[in-house]
Amino acid sequence: MNAQDETARSSSSLRAAPVTAREFASRMSSLDAGKTVAVAFSGGPDSLALLLLASRWVRGRKGAKLHAFTVDHGLRAASAAEARRAAAMAAQIGVPHRILRWKGEKPSSGIQAAARDARYALLLSACRKAGIGDLLVAHHLEDQAETFLLRLARGSGVDGLAAMPASRFLSADAPQVRLLRPLLDLPRGRLAATVSKARLAPVLDPSNEDERFDRVKARKALALLAPLGLDASRLARTAAQMARAREALEAETQALLSEHASISPLGFAEVRGEALAAAPAETGLRVLAALVAFAGGRDYAPRLAGLEAVHAAILEGELGRGRTLGGVKLAFRNGVLTVSREVSAARQAPSLWLRAGEEGVWDGRFRLFLTRAPRNLRFEVRALGPEGLSDLRARKAALPQMPSAVLHALPGLWQGQKLIGAPHLETSGPDIELHVSLRRMPGRKSGNPAEKA
Structure with missing residues (x-):
């Protein structure tokens, strides 16, 4: 000065x-x-x-x-x-x-x-x-x-x-x-x-x-x-x-999510396409932003230009076989828009290392707590991937009926190349207990996504 x-x-x-x-x-x-x-x-x-x-x-x-x-x-x-x-x-x-x-x-x-x-x-x-x-x-x-x-x-x-x-x-x-x-x-x-x-x-x-x-x-x-x-x-x-205008728009967005969207504990979301199309453009964009941020494990949504392009494709029926944005895949099936994690993005997420009694966040989407495990062992949490899913099928694990890509992007508990368990799919070793929950729900922000002050 x-x-x-x-x-x-x-x-x-x-x-x-x-x-x-x-x-x-x-x-x-x-x-x-x-x-x-x-x-x-x-x-x-x-x-x-x-x-x-x-x-x-x-x-x-x-x-x-x-x-x-x-x-x-x-x-x-x-x-x-x-x-x-x-x-x-x-x-x-x-x-x-x-x-x-x-x-x-x-x-x-x-x-x-x-x-x-x-x-x-x-x-x-x-x-x-x-x-x-x-x-x-x-x-x-x-x-x-x-x-x-x-x-x-x-x-x-x-x-x-x-x-x-x-x-x-x-x-x-x-x-x-x-x-x-x-x-x-x-x-x-x-x-x-x-x-x-x-x-x-x-x-x-x-x-x-x-x-x-x-x-x-x-x-x-x-x-x-x-x-x-x-x-x-x-x-x-x-x-x-x-x-004040933002608060009103956020209330409309939350109302649409509550009524027309479903959130899976497996980390993906679905929303009725007709409800999305009928909403005012600003509300529709905010719903998309919330779902992309949720499924992508991000605190903030992608840039507006990308959201507008996807929103326009939805309104014009030109989403085709799907698009990717912000590390997620958006695809239509039977009038429902599914927003799920890209497998490649999940596989690139940094590993989370846990010992018994420790917890942490993996891929921005899931909070994991290793409640019970041998005290002298340290485990790696990374994407289940095709190899982990093949292992589960070989064990004849009861897998949910859904696209393999959704399962590939789930967390697995590993020691080296050995899959110890997949918490969402209720598999683990005899002395191991790993709890998993969603890190947060869509539309519930930690702050103003535009804030950079």
Whole structure:
């Protein structure tokens, strides 16, 4: 941040009123925040304001606990020292603090996106280890407006233009942790005033003024748009209106799924073609997106262009022998659209290794729990494949009447080339018990699929 910007920000903070404890408590109450929370704390002015407010909120609640986590991405020489400064500030405020380091090689391109993904992964893991249910982040009114502009520039639809929700789950997997944004409707100047009143000096990240990054360009564009009436408040209100529209569309989508779709515990789905065709295009696309994400083991659906092409083929009766999209196969039979995992994609899924008492997710679709097995053995979960299915047939196992491709994409429990069992098909060794369940149901998202903030 240059001297002129710093002067302007200081002047703005003097004019703005600090955020009161009552205002913050009201926002935390509306988000139904739990008693054990954490703050994603960079040491910057926004997250410092959040930490100050959260520490006062915790002191006013019996049994409440607060933690602060700082992610050191290691992308700049000064990052380690900045993380230590953040730790010192947290200690000064009286909040337990941990530094989380992003280790390993860093990508040469798309660094901001990679850093964001790494940051949330580290924060999610830290919250789970500490038994924390809610993670607070300091996104504010201008952040929301910048996000709206960035999504608009990318040609986003309703989901993207709904921008950042005040609450979402960080992951579809248990134990779940919520990401909460209690400051989302508050302007940056009021957060700066909160810090100024506390007489603390925040850490200033020079990358926040680096115009190579799109978010910095959007921030500067806001100042140019304000005279036209497109200020941060107006853009954030538009994002809120889009969020309400998204909620209505999601309700319609869930209603169609509930009435006309069936979900198999074997990880595939079916939906009546006539119901899909009769639905408004936006609802039909969302149903397709939900089913493709479910059967493909993905948190998010494929790009809109691919979904639109498949949807058009369904409406025009040109799906033919089927199509593939997002690692799944879509095919019509007797007026029913079946959405199932591509065998080749399932076979490429990373193996899950389990010992007795361990659990994990395989292929993004199934959660497996090895409840009983010899203690000295480690087993591999990978696709059943043609070889596993042949083995089961040789054992004269009772197999369900369905396409072999669906069975090929199911998980098998292996030791080397030996199939030990296939949990869906109720086969296992005499001393082995493996439980399997769907990771999640279609249409139940961990957050806004367009969200990248």
